[in-house]
Amino acid sequence: MPVFDFKSTPDKNRPPECTYTVFRSDESTPSPQKPILVLDNTARQWKHHSNGIFTNPVKRTAFEFQEDDGTQSADILQIDARFLNLLKWLGENHITVRLSGQNRADGYAVYRIRETAFGGGSKLSAEDGFLQFMIERLLAGSAPDEDVDDDELDETGDSMKLTSLQSITDFLTCAGRTLPDNIRLWARRNLAVARSHEVTPEERRHAQRALSIMLNIQWKHNYFESIDPQEARRILDEELYGMERVKQRIIETIIQINRTHTLPAYGLLLVGPAGTGKSQIAYAVARILKLPWSTLDMSSIHDPEQLTGSSRIYANAKPGIIMEAFSIAGESNLVFIINELDKANSGKGNGNPADVLLTLLDNLGFTDNYIECMVPTFGVYPIATANDKSQISAPLMSRFAVIELPDYTPEEKKIIFARFALPKVLKRMGLREEECIVTESALDAVVAVFADTTGIRDLEQAAEHMAANALYQIEANHVSQVVFDGDMVRELLA
Numbered sequence: 001m002p003v004f005d006f007k008s009t010p011d012k013n014r015p016p017e018c019t020y021t022v023f024r025s026d027e028s029t030p031s032p033q034k035p036i037l038v039l040d041n042t043a044r045q046w047k048h049h050s051n052g053i054f055t056n057p058v059k060r061t062a063f064e065f066q067e068d069d070g071t072q073s074a075d076i077l078q079i080d081a082r083f084l085n086l087l088k089w090l091g092e093n094h095i096t097v098r099l100s101g102q103n104r105a106d107g108y109a110v111y112r113i114r115e116t117a118f119g120g121g122s123k124l125s126a127e128d129g130f131l132q133f134m135i136e137r138l139l140a141g142s143a144p145d146e147d148v149d150d151d152e153l154d155e156t157g158d159s160m161k162l163t164s165l166q167s168i169t170d171f172l173t174c175a176g177r178t179l180p181d182n183i184r185l186w187a188r189r190n191l192a193v194a195r196s197h198e199v200t201p202e203e204r205r206h207a208q209r210a211l212s213i214m215l216n217i218q219w220k221h222n223y224f225e226s227i228d229p230q231e232a233r234r235i236l237d238e239e240l241y242g243m244e245r246v247k248q249r250i251i252e253t254i255i256q257i258n259r260t261h262t263l264p265a266y267g268l269l270l271v272g273p274a275g276t277g278k279s280q281i282a283y284a285v286a287r288i289l290k291l292p293w294s295t296l297d298m299s300s301i302h303d304p305e306q307l308t309g310s311s312r313i314y315a316n317a318k319p320g321i322i323m324e325a326f327s328i329a330g331e332s333n334l335v336f337i338i339n340e341l342d343k344a345n346s347g348k349g350n351g352n353p354a355d356v357l358l359t360l361l362d363n364l365g366f367t368d369n370y371i372e373c374m375v376p377t378f379g380v381y382p383i384a385t386a387n388d389k390s391q392i393s394a395p396l397m398s399r400f401a402v403i404e405l406p407d408y409t410p411e412e413k414k415i416i417f418a419r420f421a422l423p424k425v426l427k428r429m430g431l432r433e434e435e436c437i438v439t440e441s442a443l444d445a446v447v448a449v450f451a452d453t454t455g456i457r458d459l460e461q462a463a464e465h466m467a468a469n470a471l472y473q474i475e476a477n478h479v480s481q482v483v484f485d486g487d488m489v490r491e492l493l494a
Contacts, residue, residue, distance in 0.1 A: 020076045022084065024143040026221075030080075032102035035109035037087075038078040039063055039101070046074070046108045050099045051116060054091035063099070077107045082138045086174045095131070130167055134174050142221040144177035162215045165194055165208060171215055180219050186373040187211060206312040210371050213319060218331040222378040224289075226258045232288045239284040240277055241416050242408065246270075249403050250285060257289075267361065267382030269341065269397070271389045272405025275455015278385035279339065281405075285383055286335035293335040294325035298353065299343040307356040309370035322360060323368040326375065333379030336360070341384040342391035354396055361399040407454045414443045416456050421463040429467050434481055436470040441486035449493045462493055 027034045039046065052065045055073065065072045079087070090097060100112035115131040162168050172179075172187055179187070193199055193207040232254045236247045249268075256264055268285070270278040286293035301307060301321070309320035319327070326332060338344075344354040360366050361382055365374040384400060386392060408416065418438065426436055438446075450458040469492055470482040484492075 021078045022081045023078055025080045025082070026142045026223075028139050030111040030139065032104065032109045032111055035078075035101070035111045036080050036083055036113065037076055037110050038104075038107040039074040039110065040077055041074065041103050041108040043074070044072065045103045046101065048100065048102065050101070051096060052099070053094055053096050054087050066096075074108065081143050082141060082178055085176045086134055086138065089170065089174050090131075097131070130170060133162075134171065137175070137218060138178065140218055140220070141178045142223075163212050165191070168194075168208070168211050168215060175215075180376055182374055183214060183219060187215060202315060203312070206317060206370075210312075210319075210373075213323070213327050214371060214373065216330065217326050219376065220331055220333045220379055222262055222333075224257055224261050224263065226261070227254050227288060227290075229254055229258075235284050235288050236281075239280050241420060242412050243277070243281075243405065246281065246403055246405060249401075250281070250288075253401075254288065263379065263381050264401070265363070266399060266401045267336075267384065269384045269386065269389070269392075269400035269402045270405055271386050271402060273407050273454030274387055275453070275457040276405045276407060277456070278405060279337065282335070282337045282383040282385065285381075286337070289335060289381065291333055291335050291381065292329040292331065293337055294329060295337045295339055296321060296325075297339045299340045301344075301353045304353050304356045305369070307353055309368040311369050312372070317370050319368050319370040322356075322366060323371055323375070331379075332376060334381075336380055336382045338382060338384040340386065341396065342386040342388050344392070344396065354393055358395055358399070361396075408456060410447050410451070413447045413450075413456060413459055417446055417459045417463060418443060421456065421460045422467065425460075425463045425467045429471055431467060431471060431474075435474060436467055437481060437483040438466070439483065439485050442484040442489045445486040445489040446493070449490065462489075465492060 025034065030036050046065060050065050052063055052071075055062050055064050062073050062075050065074065076087075096116050098114045098116045099110045100114075101108045101110040103109075113131070113135060162171050168187075168191060172184070172191065175184070177184065190207045190211050194204050194211060196204065229251055232251060233247065236250060240247065253264055253268070268282075270281055272278055283293065296307075305320065307320045307322050309323055310317040322336075325334065325336065338357070344352075344357060360377060360380065363377050363380070366377050367374050382400070389397065389402065422436070422438060423433065426433060446459065446462050450462070466484060466489070470484075473479055473482050
């Protein structure tokens with residue numbers, strides 16, 4: 001735990017500097033036991049909710065409470081390293097805040113900071129929720145490196161986006177080294193371009209847009225919390241019938257994450273006939289990992305620039321699909337679901353999209369032509385699907401752990417139709433189970449009609465058709481229930 005020792009200064013025109021401890025924390029939810037900072041309460045016990053301002057912002061030494069008997073000052077005893085620059089920024093701009101805290105034996109433990117007024121009014125970004133944006137982003141981030149400098153801080157927020165140069169500037173001031181070093185340095189360079197009058201308006205516009213995209217993304221560390229294997233199994237059973245070997249492979253991956261607290265070096269490649277639930281498995285894994293997900297449909301991508309973005313030299317330049325996925329997710333840890341990986345080699349003259357995927361899958365970092373900055377990808381978990389793995393190049397195949405999905409047997413299809421597909425449709429249409437009865441001969445007929453097709457998509461469409469027909473007969477013919485037999489099903493689905 002690094003300690004910063006500030007001694008009293010002989011300059012009587014400046015307030016005394018104090019000794020306080022900077023501690024490292026990755027807590028996402030502060031509490032009186034795990035506070036943001038601790039203030040001295042030896043002179044008096046502070047109120048649960050207290051208003052005031054941070055003072056001596058250059059040295060970040062104290063907080064001035066606005067009490068009924070006048071202004072009272074308390075030194076900072078401890079502070080979370082992530083919040084050093086934020087307190088400096090609050091003090092420099094005379095922003096009145098409300099602290100929520102609890103008096104303890106070692107001081108007044110502050111676990112919440114909210115803005116109440118903007119004294120100087122010099123920072124417009126403080127008036128549009130910037131403070132709460134920063135606090136949430138900092139709490140979601142990890143502590144800066146041990147060699148904390150005077151320019152650091154970070155936080156997130158769902159209700160606000162960094163778009164103006166003022167809010168971008170304030171964010172960089174407060175975030176400091178809680179941002180990855182390369183992104184922090186890149187942002188400073190682009191901010192200089194966005195402010196410069198020596199470049200074209202087009203260059204300034206592109207620089208500001210790139211900054212807004214990058215800084216609205218929460219750049220997370222690569223530490224993953226443990227995942228409950230039983231909960232993972234429950235989600236898989238909920239989404240997928242049978243497929244025991246597939247489920248076991250996924251649980252093995254979860255156990256590996258729990259041991260290392262990092263994502264596996266290889267993604268998953270799900271290979272099998274159409275309709276066997278490959279995409280459904282991918283969504284289930286994203287749900288288990290508690291990560292946002294984004295899809296890349298390789299059958300519609302024929303130009304690498306669709307993935308890598310276009311250079312800023314063009315007026316209509318824009319980021320690529322991969323960068324947009326980070327932007328939409330709002331964070332750097334996410335699941336990339338790459339559909340139809342076996343179509344990734346079908347480039348049309350301008351390069352091969354598969355080559356772009358290799359840089360993403362290597363987890364060494366990805367560079368978008370528009371952003372012009374290497375994006376860390378250690379928190380990206382790729383899950384690809386394919387019908388024919390023979391069409392996938394060897395370099396791409398080597399980046400995945402392959403899971404083969406067999407087609408369902410006729411008996412499995414009957415169970416899936418009766419227990420999953422039909423009940424789901426009936427619930428959606430507002431039908432009770434006793435209003436739509438499917439006999440054993442009807443189940444056999446449904447499976448027989450689609451005996452030559454793979455997967456269960458046709459079964460789901462058959463359930464939709466039969467439920468709709470039952471609803472029609474109940475409403476039009478005023479019957480209490482519809483009982484489907486084999487002949488009715490064959491006639492209906494012919």
